[in-house]
Amino acid sequence: MDWTAIREGDVTMAQHAELGQLLRGAFAHLPGLYPGVRTWSSLRPEARVIGHDDEGAAAAAGVLRRVIQVGTTDQLVGVVGLVAVRPALQGHGVGGDLMKRVNAYLADLRVPFGILTCADERVAFYQRAGWHRLSPPRRAVFSRDDTTEAAPFVDEIERNTLVLPVTAGLDDWPDGDLLWHCAPI
Ligand SMILES: CC(C)(COP(=O)(O)OP(=O)(O)OC[C@H]1O[C@@H](n2cnc3c(N)ncnc32)[C@H](O)[C@@H]1OP(=O)(O)O)[C@@H](O)C(=O)NCCC(=O)NCCS
Numbered sequence: 001m002d003w004t005a006i007r008e009g010d011v012t013m014a015q016h017a018e019l020g021q022l023l024r025g026a027f028a029h030l031p032g033l034y035p036g037v038r039t040w041s042s043l044r045p046e047a048r049v050i051g052h053d054d055e056g057a058a059a060a061a062g063v064l065r066r067v068i069q070v071g072t073t074d075q076l077v078g079v080v081g082l083v084a085v086r087p088a089l090q091g092h093g094v095g096g097d098l099m100k101r102v103n104a105y106l107a108d109l110r111v112p113f114g115i116l117t118c119a120d121e122r123v124a125f126y127q128r129a130g131w132h133r134l135s136p137p138r139r140a141v142f143s144r145d146d147t148t149e150a151a152p153f154v155d156e157i158e159r160n161t162l163v164l165p166v167t168a169g170l171d172d173w174p175d176g177d178l179l180w181h182c183a184p185i
Helices: 013-026 094-109 120-128
Strands: 002-007 047-053 056-070 073-085 113-117 138-142 154-158 161-165
Touching: 002 094, 013 047, 013 056, 013 073, 047 094, 056 094, 073 094, 094 113, 094 120, 120 161
Parallel strands: 073 113
Antiparallel strands: 002 047, 047 056, 056 073, 113 161, 138 154
């Protein structure tokens, strides 16, 4: 597997076509989310980490730096999403390798923290990769999608917000609700 970290403006149309195929395969349970070369669902990432083999894009993730409000603190974070491994390769360590590269890329960006949210069944995967679930669960207020018309923000207790201490320590994560003022990618 060849791994690369690439800024969004340098992703070629051929790579978007491969990423679209990868995302449709990995998120087959969410049909229609990634039509054609639409290779993001709500917010477009600013960079990708991509693993490539003879068949094309085999694993990928997106990264987007944002400032989100945590309690009263404006916190710089690297939001991670669009994490996908080609279905035929899942369960053999490729996702773990991908997250090592994602973590390293966040270190290159020198963000204090990475952040992501995920379904219950994915928490263990991210914890294996060094991420920490915020405990107790936090109130999170976020938009589902910033790319179409305005809609009421979701306001809920989010069980699975995970953070990665990058240049900061885990104890430095601010107290308080997570007020995204945007959509997580
Ligand atoms: C989630 C996903 C990226 C994981 O990739 P993968 O290649 O299957 O994962 P790996 O085989 O590298 O697993 C990495 C580690 O996590 C562990 N792990 C993976 N899934 C797990 C689970 N559901 N529960 C517990 N541990 C899990 C593995 O045992 C492995 O541990 P090890 O390093 O000690 O062996 C992949 O399954 C995928 O693309 N799923 C569909 C899309 C998706 O759900 N993306 C995430 C959205 S939040």
